[in-house]
Amino acid sequence: MFLRNRTPIRNQALENALFARRAIIAFVGVIILMFVLLFNLYNIQVNSYDKYQTQANGNRIKVIPIAPNRGLIYDRNGTILAENKPSHSLEIIPEKTKDLTATIDALEKLVTITDEERERFLKSAKRQRRFKSIVLKSRLSPKQVAQLSVSLHQIPAARIEARLKRHYPFAHILTHALGYVAKLNKKDQARIIAADEEATYAATRDIGRLGIEKFYQKLLHGQPGYREIEVNNRGRVVRVLNEVPPEHGQDLYLNLDINLQKKAYQELAGRRGSVVAIDPNNGAVLAMVSSPSYDPNLFVHGISGKNYRALLSADKPLINRATQGTYPPASTIKQLMSLAALEAKIITEKTSIQDPGWFRLPNVERPFRDHLAWGHGKVDVYKAMLKSCDTFFYDVANRLGIDRISNFMDRFGFGQKSGVDIYEEKQAIMPSRAWKRARHNQPWYPGDTISLGIGQSYWTATPIQLANSTAIVAASGQFFTPQLLGASQWANGLLQLPADERPPVTLKNNYNWKIAQKGMWGVVNTLGGTAYNVFKGANYVSAGKTGTAQLISIAEDEKYDENKISERHRDNAMYVGYAPFDKPEIALTVVIENAGGGGSSAAPIARKLFDVYLAQRSTAPSLVTNQKNSLQVNAAGHTQ
Template identity: 40%
Template structure:
């Protein structure tokens, strides 16, 4: 039976629908495939880009930055350990060692690394190694002064047994270790302590100073620095240059082996101009008395002896002085830490007169050509200025005024010169300013003038200069105030007939490796351009002091010619009363001065000596000066206590009371 037309139409329409449906599915499939391929390409490009970025990064790190990261990697296992240099030695002019180094073990604690607290750690350490109360006090003081440092010593100079005992138990003490260090030692002890000085632990103030000076890096691994004297002023030469070691360490920071070493450069040695034997003799002459002596070679400015009494033991400061010892030194009524030689300022008394005389000659003031009557006092207005000799010396001229120390003569000379001329001429001898010696802490003293007084005082009524004040200036009293170094320096200028050398205590700086020495050449700073005959006339008057004047008894029988001047400086005003040493306290008595140089014709030594509260200049200071010259010029040793000696009988021990004979000046 044949299909109808309608059924055929339906059949064809169904086939067309099926064909249309199949075509749509194909298009969808092609579209999906196209999208997938696009996503695949994008993903592939992204992967390629990431790999390129990763490769570029690897290339940057492994090739371009290889050296940098290799260094960083090495630093994870390599530590740079600073190696402190050996400090230079200090010797006197004859090679005697004044400061040197020795090696010893110390027990050190890093407070931040202690496991069970600092106090508990110290207590447990004490059961192993004795930690004395002095060790604890010193450690506490170091902690207060050196907060920025990692490890601090609590026990010095460990014995081999103590080192072995700690090594066997070190695992129980994190933050505690034994270190081998170089220690400074001063074999002469108290002798020359203010000259040599000492080193001490670097504190926060020192750190700031080193940073400001750009020297901090050179002190890595160094714990000490010069604090006083030559140790401080020549720190740059004595310290040397720090080295370092490249050390391989494990994960715990413990050293495994040393890979390389850059050795430190040792500090330079110093050879001083000082003769330590002369220094020793002078210090023994002072005994327990307070005072100072400075001796200078007038031909070079080299310091031959530099004494300040009492002194101290510099070894106390090397390990960090404990509070008890510090208190004893700091609060002592004798002030042993005061460097009297360049930091003590005293009225010069009559030792000022030779310089006044030289100034008067140069200014050609009338009195230097005149002879005056000396009744034992000088009237200025309604004020009576007394002479040291009651009744006076009668007739007095220029030469005798120096030899006999006539106050009356110099009262009148001061008034005639006036304060402005005194300040002008005396300034030529470096009074009132620092000498420039190569030691720290020098004071400038006071050379009074109206300008100085205006700066010194604030109230207008105190700033005015009164004519009566000039009178006292003429005999070294009033506002006059100088150091023993300044008096010795000025005396050396007269001895050199006006040639001025800068005082110095170091002769040579020596490289310990090459042995090459650099000399401190004695170059004159300047000349006082005064007439030579003026110096000679003053020197003649100073010779008279030791021939027939106030120092004649002490210098009797000397084997050399000398020119000196005694001086007695008041500690407080007598207000017109007569001086009587036995009626006042010892520390209120006059200071005893003496200046001298010898031999006159070819000076080799000039010195100034002061004995605090020693009385008349000829009583205490002059004998010390005589014994000093005897040893330096002739090799004669001073007499032992109780032994009779010629000339300088009083040199070896203090005299309790003066027994003045004519002349009776100071």
């Protein structure tokens, strides 16, 4: 028996109810989703408006920093020493060319492009954004600018840009005092990041590398401005929205006298040596010359490998001999040895010894010879300085001993950095028992002390130390930290920046200053003095001390003959002095390496420098020291 197929009976009411429930659920879901959407729209467009508007503007608006113009540098009389001059460069925008090499080749037909310039450009092109221009050739001459301007319309990717670049009009003459600026490198950037100064240097291309330019970088740099620009999605500028100009760096007025500086550089004539001149009344550095020198402008635009290798010569032009050159002070410290002996009461003004031409320690066979083989006869402190008698100072040093000598010379700044306002400085050596033990692991011997009496042995000094110690003697103990900067330019005029005055060198008997000064006076003004012939006829009275620093030992039975000695082993010529004698205005040191006698080689330069400076001082008043209404601030920042 078979059953028939039956069609299921539909319950229409039940289906309608099910459909209604589903429709209601769907409708509620849609409503909920609409509310979620509206809530999110409200949250994005109202509650989070500032956040997303900032992000949108960040993609559309860029803030471009603007580098400030670097402050200018002048000498004490207003002569410009460092300026900013327009410099033209040939640049390429990589985005505008499909073939950089072909573009460079095309430009090479118009102007010479060296392999080094080509290589440097291609390296920069890999690091920088393609829509930014990159320098291919800098320091274009007017002729090159003209040649390029005629044809550049055929090369759309290339253009000529003019920017202000540092320029040093006196070039070699001031290099070691001013220093120079150079392009920021990785080390500079690391220091800037460590100091949290990225915003300050965001647009800066160059930074002070040496000398005044480096020491006063923050004053000279100024404060950057900025430009708000609108850009498209490819980073191209659409329009400028706002601009805040940068603040110009402060102009600096140095204590240097450019006429004195030029004369010193001229007189050294390329020989290895240095001149430092200081005003004993305030510590102002009037001249600081190191020779040989080099052109700092080479570093401003990026020095070539060839030019840099030329500076690595045996003459070491990169070294600032004024502050980094260390020399045996030789007889230029005999007035200080006299002071030490007078203070210790080892000698008096009237003490005299018999000089046979040599000095011998008890139970020691080897004599310490005087430069005059037959001796100077009866010698007191004045004659000892006048004739530069070694025997007298051998005896003085022996009786003083190393401890008293070292402690006394420390008070004049030997063995210490002078504190002059540049970073490139050595402290040289003021030896002591502890120093020799630490350096050579040896005890101090009596023979070591004897040679200190004439500024030899382990004792070394920098020219600025010698100049400052001479200024202290000239000023009867007044002690300043040497300073190159004299004032800076502010809105209300020049802001004076006097040097720090340090605790004076005090003596138990102030008359001892007079003895040392009179001894130096005799060297220059008494017949037979080692500098008498050089200063004879001068229309001012000065005081000084010659020095001849021996660099190699001579056997006891041999005589010094420079013709038998290699040039670089010959004696250094040295001179220290000050003028005028009654009211000193300038104290100086002249050092010439391997030039022989101080009286014959160094003293004549000192005479010419005194002539120049003292002749002009009344006719060219200093801007730095003659501003009637200027503020004065010391190095600690306190207004006076």
